[in-house]
Amino acid sequence: MNADVVIIGAGVVGACCARACAEAGLSVIVVDRGAVASGTTGGGEGNILVSDKEPGPELDLALLSRDLWAQMAGALGDSFELDPKGGLVVAARSETYEHLLRFADEQRSCGVIAETVAAWDLAQLEPRISRDLVGGVFYPQDMQVQPMMAAAHLIEAARATGRATLMTDCTVTGIDRDAAGAISAVRTSQGSISTRHVVNAAGTWGGEIAALAGVELPILPRRGFILVTEPLPPVVHHKVYAADYVANVASDNAGLETSAVIEGTQAGTILIGASRERVGFDKTLDWGVVRRLSRQAIEVFPFLADVQLLRTYGGFRPYCPDHLPVIGPDPRVPGLLHACGHEGAGVGLAAATGHVIAQALTGAPLSIDLAPFAPERFEASHVG
Amino acid sequence: MSDEIRFTLDGEGMTARTGQSIAGALIAGGAMSWRRTRFDDRPRGVFCGIGACFDCLITVNGEANVRACLAQVREGDRVERQEGTGYGE
Known part of the structure; x- marks a missing residue:
């Protein structure tokens, strides 16, 4: 098996990443050790909120994300109960x-x-x-969505491009790096997948995935x-x-x-x-x-x-210790990107997260500055 | 002591044994379904029988959404089949 990018986690963040990447022309494999939305996503309410965000990078991300959610709901024919109720x-x-x-x-x-x-x-x-x-x-501007249905339909939309595959009950057992330290493969309970890029969308378990790649992420x-x-x-x-x-x-x-x-x-x-x-x-x-x-x-x-x-x-x-998510390429491991640690706002921030992850992977200009969400910001030596 | 309890289902006289659940008494009396779902008007009765699935909801003495499998029948109970949420929307 091989893919341009392996997305670990079939929650709503992984689903948004999968759809955005597949639409951008990348071949995608989404793996999850359980079922779609069986982890962090399935335990939430489906909030897409700007109201609870204080001014700062998370609010900017939330404003972009709610607009992208509205666009996705329009494109996918209201399949996941998106309700702009306020x-x-x-x-x-x-x-x-x-x-x-x-x-x-x-x-x-x-x-x-x-x-x-x-x-x-x-x-x-x-x-x-x-x-x-x-x-x-x-x-x-506040909205609500049925998060499990959203994850399922977004993965379905990714698959409809013909470039995305979903593997459930598939546990990641290792992440291989080449001599230069870059991502070369993802090992799973259903076999090894050759890839140059991994998106860590494992929600609450994002720290475990980071550890498999050899880096620390305090989630x-x-x-x-x-x-x-x-x-x-x-x-x-x-x-x-x-x-x-x-x-x-x-x-x-x-x-x-x-x-x-x-x-x-x-x-x-x-x-x-x-x-x-x-x-x-x-x-x-x-x-x-x-x-x-x-x-x-x-x-x-x-x-x-x-x-x-x-x-x-x-x-x-x-x-995370600073209550901000971790989004974007990890400079410590070439080819590793994170999309996790969204605290209680993962559904709301998922659309923008998938959007910028696809931009980062394809080299497109980023819609938002990812510096506040940098994965290495928790390192003692990091100067922010 | 009298072992027989009388109650009504949609006004129709039914009997039950002391300690029997409403669901048990209804099934014994030949009723298999007593609720219609709120979206597709599908029939519902006992599914899990242990209070977990909330499929067997029924209206008892005016109170909607009582779990028939857990509630014991009491003398004179007015049990009514339930439509949708039970609140007559």
Whole structure:
């Protein structure tokens, strides 16, 4: 077997990389030790958000990515429930609200559309929302997607070019380098693939793949649970979340952090997030998390007190010490590129990630400066 | 002690044994399906039987989406077949 590029990971990031590379004319093999979207992607909600990003390189990437998502959905005929529903961030205390309004001001200067919503206008956007909130900000650019379907359809679109192959239940056992240190092959449980390029899209397990290639990448898991309610007629119309979610995402606290994130899905269920804790790869359900998420969600939408939870699911958000993803060529190993470590924003940032990975592989001008996402930035000797 | 419990399915009289699940009583009474899915109007009844799959949802005394395989029948229960989400959208 051989290919211009082997993409490790059939999650949404790997799928976006595969489609972009195949469309750019490269031959592609996507390998995953499990099934499509069986790892980091399958444990998430499918958020495509600009609202929770502070000004900086991640927001620039998010703005590019949401436009690319909209284009992909158009090209693929609405096959993965892309819903430009908009996000509504709400505050329960005036101090939080003032902080939110300042945050929105900074975002506006970077191209984010953010509409201030007074307390008495919240019900126009969300009729069932609590009357005890002090105000909110509406972000019409926020979108939601069904992440498993998105990954599957994007890989299908890559295959439709005739240049991409998918190998599931295929574990990468080694990455070979030639005498000059450059990538020469990927060894897998289903045989060796000759290639000059590897894209590490292994999400939370990206550090293990980097280690196979002989380099260190400090990606660690941050566990998150999501609660799923019984299906309801449409009652929550936007992605609604409490303003302290942004602070939690950026936090370096190792303990449990929760903030209410509530949204409906096209299937009728309501998803309630979001928790974050650093407990390694332990997926055991924690009832304390379920209780806290439920209580916080009811504070935003009181009617949820009478709604049944059907199930929970969880996953691992891959985070780096500086909370930025790792995207682009690794100068330590010629031919190795990374596309991982997106923390809880991998679905949202996937489209732009695949886009720039394909540009980097084909030598095209990059749509975005990759320096802030450089894989070698964690090295002690690196001067940023 | 009386072993027989009376309840209704869509207003029609049914009987069950003490301790029997709603699903058990319905199957014993000849009903195999009591819910229609919300998208394709497909019939649903017991699938896993142990509370995991949420296929056997039914409306009991006005409360929608009760798992018939886990809920015990009580005397006088008004059990109703369920359409879609059970909230009459």
